Amino acid sequence: MARRVKKIGRARARPALAILSRKKTLYSTRRLLEAAKARGLRTRVLDVLRCNLTLEQDNPRLYHKGKEVRGIGVALPRIGASVTQVGLSVVRQLEAMGVPVVNGAAAIARSRDKLAALQQLAAAHVPIPRTVLARAGGEVRELVAQVGGLPAILKLLQGTQGVGVMIAHSEAEVESIVGTLRDLGQELLLQEFVAESRGRDIRALVVGDRVVGAMRREARRGEFRSNLHRGGFGTPLELPREYAEAAVRAARVVGLSVAGVDLLEGRDGPKVLELNSSPGFEGLERATGLDIAGEIVGFAAVLAEGTRRAMAL
Secondary structure (H helix, E strand, O other): OOOOOOOOOOOOOOOEEEEEEOOOOOOHHHHHHHHHHHHHOEEEEEEEHHHEEEEEOOOEEEOOOEEEEEOOOEEEEOOOOOHHHHHHHHHHHHHHOOOOOOOOHHOOOOOHOOOHHHHOOOOHOOOOOOOEOOOOOOOOHHHHHHHOOOEEEEEEEOOOOOOOEEEEEHHHHHHHHHEEEEEOOEEEEEEEOOHHOOEEEEEEEEEEEEEEEEEEEEEEOOOOOHHHHOEEEEEEEOOOHHHHHHHHHHHHHOOOOEEEEEEEEOEEEEEEEEEOOOOOOOOHHHHOOOOOOHHOOOOOOHHHHHHHHHHHH
């Protein structure tokens, strides 16, 4: 009698951590992959510019490089400012597919709009620098007075790494900058200059409900912007409780689970300057020696497991 052989199908692969990133070689992406591997997690890197979306009732699908994306347990967006809209469409598609996402599309969009983020923070009683939207014109003297006088900071509504951020020391400078940018169709924020923080700020990295690392960034000589991409340097910082609470609260208000929160040190305490939904952390890891990538990946893994258990109930 012929022996019956039971066929054993291939074991179903474990759900993967999908990192939405343009390149595997970028520092933050590479470190996230290393942290995931160290934890035994399966990973995929999805370039949002190489994704196609299929929309169908009750059956949304995502394709990457022509192949359908399946088996994603959690997604971690690392979306650069230049691909914000494309990236958001991919994040929304993953959300529609039921994939848990570290930083949802709505929260990322709010964080990229400086005015919307500041409006939310102010309404939630989070301390921020005094800010004016210089849209409808008006007397420059009045605008300057509303942010506490000169010098004043001017910044575009969108911009990262210090791009589009200027300082004006006279009303004539303010009028010239506002007029020029208005003619170019750009909206501008006029913001209080916090003298005590001249040339420096604090970057706090929030993951979940805590700050996992912080540093004080200081501008190079002759520069007022402290961004590391502008030649600034960072030193590790044990964040005072008041500052840590402000950073975590700001991230929660905007809806971000992972956020780089920039704070100014004012005379009366912290002021939240802005939030970054895809914060680079090369400088922070090097300044502090902390495993920031591991903290982010660990949070993503917990989110995936929590979602899986909830769906199993």
